Amino acid sequence: MGILKKITTGILAALLAVSTFSGCSGGGEISSGAAAKDFPVTVENVTLKSEPEGVAVFSPNLADVILAMGYEVSLKAKSADCDQSDLSVLPNVTASDAQAVRKTGATLALFEKDPGEDTRSALNKEGIASIVIAPAVSREDLERLYEEAGAALKGGSTGYKKGQKTAQDIFMTLDDVTRVVPQSSSPVTVCYLYDAKGAAATGDMLAGKLIECAGLVNGVASSTNGKADAQTLKIANPQYIFCPTGVKKELEESADYKNLTAVQKGKVYEMDPSYMARQGRGMIQAVSFMAGTVYPELLQGSSSESGGESSASSGGTSVPTGQTLKSGDKGDAVKALQTRLDELGYMFVPVSGEYTAATVQAVKDFQYLNGMTVTGIADSETQQKLNSPDAKKREN
Numbered sequence: 001m002g003i004l005k006k007i008t009t010g011i012l013a014a015l016l017a018v019s020t021f022s023g024c025s026g027g028g029e030i031s032s033g034a035a036a037k038d039f040p041v042t043v044e045n046v047t048l049k050s051e052p053e054g055v056a057v058f059s060p061n062l063a064d065v066i067l068a069m070g071y072e073v074s075l076k077a078k079s080a081d082c083d084q085s086d087l088s089v090l091p092n093v094t095a096s097d098a099q100a101v102r103k104t105g106a107t108l109a110l111f112e113k114d115p116g117e118d119t120r121s122a123l124n125k126e127g128i129a130s131i132v133i134a135p136a137v138s139r140e141d142l143e144r145l146y147e148e149a150g151a152a153l154k155g156g157s158t159g160y161k162k163g164q165k166t167a168q169d170i171f172m173t174l175d176d177v178t179r180v181v182p183q184s185s186s187p188v189t190v191c192y193l194y195d196a197k198g199a200a201a202t203g204d205m206l207a208g209k210l211i212e213c214a215g216l217v218n219g220v221a222s223s224t225n226g227k228a229d230a231q232t233l234k235i236a237n238p239q240y241i242f243c244p245t246g247v248k249k250e251l252e253e254s255a256d257y258k259n260l261t262a263v264q265k266g267k268v269y270e271m272d273p274s275y276m277a278r279q280g281r282g283m284i285q286a287v288s289f290m291a292g293t294v295y296p297e298l299l300q301g302s303s304s305e306s307g308g309e310s311s312a313s314s315g316g317t318s319v320p321t322g323q324t325l326k327s328g329d330k331g332d333a334v335k336a337l338q339t340r341l342d343e344l345g346y347m348f349v350p351v352s353g354e355y356t357a358a359t360v361q362a363v364k365d366f367q368y369l370n371g372m373t374v375t376g377i378a379d380s381e382t383q384q385k386l387n388s389p390d391a392k393k394r395e396n
Contacts, residue, residue: 028156030147034164038155043148046131052108055153056093056101056128057082059112061135064280065149069166074153077104098122108152136206136279143167145279169394170283173348174213176365177287180357181215181295188294190240191219191233192276196250196257200228207276210283214290216240230256238262242290244273269293288348298358299349317343319386325378329355337378340386341366345394369394 028041028048035041040049054076057063063082066072072086080092093100095115101123109115109123111132120130131152136142143164150163190211192201201207203221211218219236220228233256241262243251248268251257262268275286292299317339325337335353342351346362360376367374370385370392378386385391 028151030151030156030160034147034160035151035156038157038159041151041156041159043152044131044133046129048108048129048152051155052106052129052153054105055108055110056095056104056106057110058095058115059110059133060084060274061112061278061280062110062133062149063087064274064278064282065146065163066153068170068280069146069150069153069162071150071153071159071162076106077101095119095123098126098128101128102126110149110152137204138206139171139209142171142206142279170281172365172394173284174210174287176348176358176361177284177291178213178215180298180361181291182297187217188215188240189217189219189236189238190214190242190262190290190294191228191236191238192242193228193247193251193257194226194244194273194276195247196254198227198229200226200233201276202226202228206279206283207286210276210287211290213287214294216290216294233257233260239265239267240290240294241268242276242293243268243270244276245270284348292349298356299352319378319383321380321383321387324380325355325383327355327357327360327376334359337383337386338362344386344391365394366391 028035028037028039030041030043039051040047052074055074056077057066057075058079060082063078063084066075067084067086075087075090077093078087078090079094091104093104095101095109095111096119101109107128109128109130111130112135114132115130123130133145133148133152136145146163146167147160148163150159150161150166153159154162192207192211194200200220200223201211201218202223202225203218204224205226208218208221219238220232223232237260239262241251241260248270251268252263257263271286271289272282275282275289317336319337319340320333323333325334330353332353334355335351338347338351338353338359341347341362344366346366347358348362349358363378363382364374364376366386367382372382372385
């Protein structure tokens with residue numbers, strides 16, 4: 001690169017460093033709610049004076065949050081551990097190589113842990129602001145996570161509100177799952193174990209709360225800091241154990257775990273590790289998987305194949321009218337109903353063609369958000385509304 005180009009690049013970087021962000025100066029504080037305008041906005045003591053030209057994300061969790069909000073278009077680069085398929089086109093960079101980060105067009109770097117003074121200083125010199133946004137530890141804290149991420153990308157009003165709504169929508173869907181779980185006088189105790197060395201979804205973690213969202217009892221709810229010793233697990237003696245892919249065999253071979261009821265009875269189930277490790281839409285998959293495993297009637301008639309076919313089509317599915325559909329019904333008409341509900345964001349289990357409790361809840365949610373009488377029955381009025389161009393979508 002020529003001397004002139006180097007000088008020009010250096011000047012532009014310096015100007016960006018001054019104009020785009022500053023340390024702890026005031027403006028757009030969001031700690032108590034949405035700001036009156038988008039910029040300037042202060043997130044975690046860093047003030048952005050204008051919308052970032054581009055963002056580099058160095059946290060798989062924050063990448064999931066950004067995807068959930070639909071803000072991935074703002075991303076210019078990512079760390080290699082951000083393995084989401086939707087981000088596969090982005091270049092991988094390391095935060096320690098500030099010049100490489102800047103060459104991607106990023107003017108903001110997002111972390112979930114402090115990368116250190118040296119890294120932050122190097123990025124700063126390249127005109128790149130660094131913001132650290134910690135993972136959520138509770139339901140209420142999830143809103144904080146999404147609000148801060150949204151505000152950093154799109155401002156203290158627009159982005160903040162988008163983040164807040166996305167977090168609320170995720171938990172609205174999780175609440176839907178909780179409502180359709182069968183009521184029982186004998187609670188089912190389960191655990192989520194990250195490995196065979198004591199790492200678990202404990203009661204002080206958001207992941208531990210997801211177990212409760214599935215209508216189940218977390219056997220290690222009293223444990224903290226993501227650790228549950230063998231004695232605690234022995235006392236809890238969970239009926240089901242969930243774990244990341246590849247851990248089941250370790251549990252079966254471990255002296256500390258192999259005698260637990262869940263292991264002895266073959267009730268150990270593996271799931272995509274990202275579902276319980278990240279705080280995006282995967283949380284819905286985690287809760288649905290756990291609830292559906294313990295209560296298979298929730299997924300009666302569904303399969304992984306049908307789940308793969310249930311994504312929304314661009315043209316939209318038409319629901320046949322003239323026949324009232326209700327709980328217990330089966331057939332193509334029910335499948336069309338479920339497919340349309342799925343396109344609009346209301347289904348949280350795979351399309352099956354059977355009008356189960358999950359479908360009843362999806363219809364209720366659609367009726368509620370579209371200002372209709374809430375019955376859970378897909379009568380002609382509900383079907384006509386589903387087919388109409390002004391049917392309100394649920395933004396998860």
